[in-house]
Amino acid sequence: MAELMPSLPLDTLAAAPRDVAVARLVALGPAARLVFRGREAAIGPAGEAFGVPLPREACRVNAADGRYALWLGPDEWMLLALDTDPAPIFAAIEAATAGLPHALTDVSARSTGIEIAGPQAAFVLGQGCPLDLSPEAFPVGMCTRTLFHKAEIVLVRTAPDIFHIDVWRSFAPYVWELLEEGRREFA
């Protein structure tokens, strides 16, 4: 019997993206994604266990060694590590926050990552995202939940020309194809 292999929602669509150098599109592989919610006492220890302090400023990302701590709300963070097994991170944070009021949830399989990079990346995103994505209004190191057309996404600017999009997997083909649509004029 053939072995069942887990698939990512963009495996087929992303196999042959348009070649558009000014806004390159990449479907990212599996990642560890944990949502941490907690009261004051648990926030520090959770960041120490993750290896990245949880940002206390709204809509900011802290990053170190390929690990990202995203502020999503005043008591809510997403902890993201590309190509990483979530189980050891989960166990480490649970150990560090034992007895402190908090909730830690493994949502690794809930969403998938897309990277859009290049000098026209913000322009392409702007066709579906209502935010001002100029570097002054949305600088490197900023993140937020927002909308891309009618799908909710988490958007992070990791470099002046690079955005990371995290989208629920069932919405991923919708977002991908609308990004492709937005890139057509540069093809």
Added chain:
Amino acid sequence: MLIIDCPWCGARPEVEFAYGGEAHIARPSDPSALSDQEWADFLYNRTNPKGLHAERWRHLHGCGRYFNAVRDTVSDFFVVTYKAGEPRPDAGTEGGDR
């Protein structure tokens, strides 16, 4: 597009928000002590003013938090937003004609 000031995230577009009804309506602590009329007032009857209205909004596609806003129901102008749990600011004179 209407811009709404989330008390946590700052100025954001209206499409990220969801309306949550009139603000500062506390659930009665002992519902069984109320008359039917008082209970109906709590459940259904709202002030529905023409003018400044304190109301709940949720930054649904953002930080996810509920907060309160004073909005002019005639002009749709948001006079002020503030965090849930804070008292209603005195908004009677501020910004109403902007």
